[in-house]
Amino acid sequence: MQNILIVGATSAIAEATARRYALRGSKLFLLARNSERLSTMAADLKIRGAAEVYTAVFDANDFASHQSTLSAVNDALGHIDIVLIAHGTLSDQKACEASVASTLHELTTNAMSAIALLTLLANQMELKRHGSIAVISSVAGDRGRQSNYVYGTAKSAVSTFLQGLRNRLYKSNVHVVTIKPGFVNTPMTAAFPKGPLWASAETIAIGIEKAIDKKKDVVYLPGFWWLILMLIRLVPERFFKRLSL
Amino acid sequence: MTSIYGWGRYPQIDASVYSASSNSEAVKKLAQINTVIARGLGRSYGDSALSANICSTGALTHLLDFDATTGVVRCQAGVSLADLLAVFVPRGWFIPVTPGTRFVTVGGAIASDVHGKNHHIDGCFSAHVIDLKVALASGDVITCSLNKHTDLFRATCGGMGLTGIILEARIQLRRISSAFIDETTLKAANIDQALSLFESNAGSTYSVAWIDCLKRGPALGRSLIMLGEHVQHGELVVARKKILALPIDMPSFLLNKFSIAAFNALYFNRVRASRQQRVVHYEPFFYPLDGIQHWNRLYGKKGFLQYQFVIPKAAGETAMREILQRIARSGRGSFLAVLKVFGKQNENYLSFPFEGYTLALDFKLENGLFELLDELDRQVLDYGGRVYLTKDARMSETTFKQSYPQWEQFQQVRERYGALHKFASLQSRRLGL
Numbered sequence: 148m149q150n151i152l153i154v155g156a157t158s159a160i161a162e163a164t165a166r167r168y169a170l171r172g173s174k175l176f177l178l179a180r181n182s183e184r185l186s187t188m189a190a191d192l193k194i195r196g197a198a199e200v201y202t203a204v205f206d207a208n209d210f211a212s213h214q215s216t217l218s219a220v221n222d223a224l225g226h227i228d229i230v231l232i233a234h235g236t237l238s239d240q241k242a243c244e245a246s247v248a249s250t251l252h253e254l255t256t257n258a259m260s261a262i263a264l265l266t267l268l269a270n271q272m273e274l275k276r277h278g279s280i281a282v283i284s285s286v287a288g289d290r291g292r293q294s295n296y297v298y299g300t301a302k303s304a305v306s307t308f309l310q311g312l313r314n315r316l317y318k319s320n321v322h323v324v325t326i327k328p329g330f331v332n333t334p335m336t337a338a339f340p341k342g343p344l345w346a347s348a349e350t351i352a353i354g355i356e357k358a359i360d361k362k363k364d365v366v367y368l369p370g371f372w373w374l375i376l377m378l379i380r381l382v383p384e385r386f387f388k389r390l391s392l
Numbered sequence: 393m394t395s396i397y398g399w400g401r402y403p404q405i406d407a408s409v410y411s412a413s414s415n416s417e418a419v420k421k422l423a424q425i426n427t428v429i430a431r432g433l434g435r436s437y438g439d440s441a442l443s444a445n446i447c448s449t450g451a452l453t454h455l456l457d458f459d460a461t462t463g464v465v466r467c468q469a470g471v472s473l474a475d476l477l478a479v480f481v482p483r484g485w486f487i488p489v490t491p492g493t494r495f496v497t498v499g500g501a502i503a504s505d506v507h508g509k510n511h512h513i514d515g516c517f518s519a520h521v522i523d524l525k526v527a528l529a530s531g532d533v534i535t536c537s538l539n540k541h542t543d544l545f546r547a548t549c550g551g552m553g554l555t556g557i558i559l560e561a562r563i564q565l566r567r568i569s570s571a572f573i574d575e576t577t578l579k580a581a582n583i584d585q586a587l588s589l590f591e592s593n594a595g596s597t598y599s600v601a602w603i604d605c606l607k608r609g610p611a612l613g614r615s616l617i618m619l620g621e622h623v624q625h626g627e628l629v630v631a632r633k634k635i636l637a638l639p640i641d642m643p644s645f646l647l648n649k650f651s652i653a654a655f656n657a658l659y660f661n662r663v664r665a666s667r668q669q670r671v672v673h674y675e676p677f678f679y680p681l682d683g684i685q686h687w688n689r690l691y692g693k694k695g696f697l698q699y700q701f702v703i704p705k706a707a708g709e710t711a712m713r714e715i716l717q718r719i720a721r722s723g724r725g726s727f728l729a730v731l732k733v734f735g736k737q738n739e740n741y742l743s744f745p746f747e748g749y750t751l752a753l754d755f756k757l758e759n760g761l762f763e764l765l766d767e768l769d770r771q772v773l774d775y776g777g778r779v780y781l782t783k784d785a786r787m788s789e790t791t792f793k794q795s796y797p798q799w800e801q802f803q804q805v806r807e808r809y810g811a812l813h814k815f816a817s818l819q820s821r822r823l824g825l
Contacts, residue, residue, distance in 0.1 A: 181414070190457065
């Protein structure tokens, strides 16, 4: 039985992943902002087989609450085997261009809050010399594009931070995996007809579970995004800047 | 705005879709829009889940309560039957009534009051719903059952989403001790033999027939009748076979009366003996088409219509033969069609099944089809029959009102609960509801 902490637990990908671990009989601690959804989700995961489900209302942008929340998590779970950091917002690029405040807010939500949490978690797990840290970054962080470069900047910061963390924690037996999903069919778009590049949250969740089990370093989900992003990264900047991507 | 369509891919409309992630959010959004219809996995064939505003239950996928001793599960409306099977089959529980696909939601199963291969014994899906929660136009959430707000319950089960947004339901599951089905296949040379085989096997828990709608003359209505019983001792496993997908629209000319006749001949002659028995997993028994994702692409870009009607037993074999003759003569009948004998009717205002014979078949969308279906409508109505709303995309208001005599009571209940004008679909408008 594994003990799992999920931050941003009500996001579609996080929830699909939580269901997979519930099937395994894991013990889960869920953090998210919406208490109604947290309690619904907890009931659901218990029926699906979770040994125990704890929840706490948590806003990742409330940095002052990070340490006390983690203490509560440690008290409840005893030890942590897996951390999944999945919170975030899909930034409105146009709004960010028009407002410094919006830009900084998006960077805080999608990068700073994760980095702050990871700093605390890394120290704790380094001491215990045990556990896996999985963080949902994005293919959007692999190259800046005019359509969503604020979000991309945040995800790129997270990915780079994770590279360093992986390097640092390797000798302490702590596994760090960067998850880079492509287009994901979340409930917000459930009824929309989708092109072939879209994947379901369940597909991504299976990939996350596998990446943790197999101690992967960086995974693109589904895997074909690795090829797409490799090609995108290969385009020289002097051509790339002319494209309307 | 996005282009939305049902499983038959006809008609298509532009709609704005919102997804409620909790009961309270569903209620809050309800106050902000004029007219709306709920939508689950989009498996109703026609236009019953189409409207300018659509409330998707795609995020209401939570199991809320389960009593392992009684097998009663309480869940949100967006939970799919596939999900219920995956969670509960390993624990020895099965869905009491299931349609031919497991990719429907609990909310959709209630709104269509779906039936399955066991209708003659276990009735419709609603017979196993203990109670359900509906968000009304006012934003109030009401729990209704056979004892509480009975009128709302009767109107919501089979009511095509026109009373409100179904949020939750409590369902009585069926105890099983194996995930396998003991399947018996009987060969019937024609429709008379098929119907009498149904009659002599009325005690079977599950029964259904695949019928060849292109055969004429003495072989009119030749069928394979499949009977099934849950195996008493066996493994409780959920199959994890990879699902194949049809990646593109097939050119629709590939489906014509020659290719279909060839397919049907192969299918029928696959079974050599007049009686064949085998043990199969529940997936191929109940969901033969679920193995191919997007099988609706088979009918090409323009889509298809599924036509399912029921005629009273009293109308008998003569009526069935006459309708089959009309379909066979048109040469349009699709692959295998599905034939079944229904049991007793329930008291819901718009539930489709009543005691009699039902036939379901696909028609590729092409010129002249609507005329043929109008003609079939008249034949079905003459025999006192009717057409299934969940598959309908074109029935006329007159046909509907003649064949669903309780439509006025249905409207009165809707009025009582403030649903008229608030919950509407392309279908409800077409049918004058």
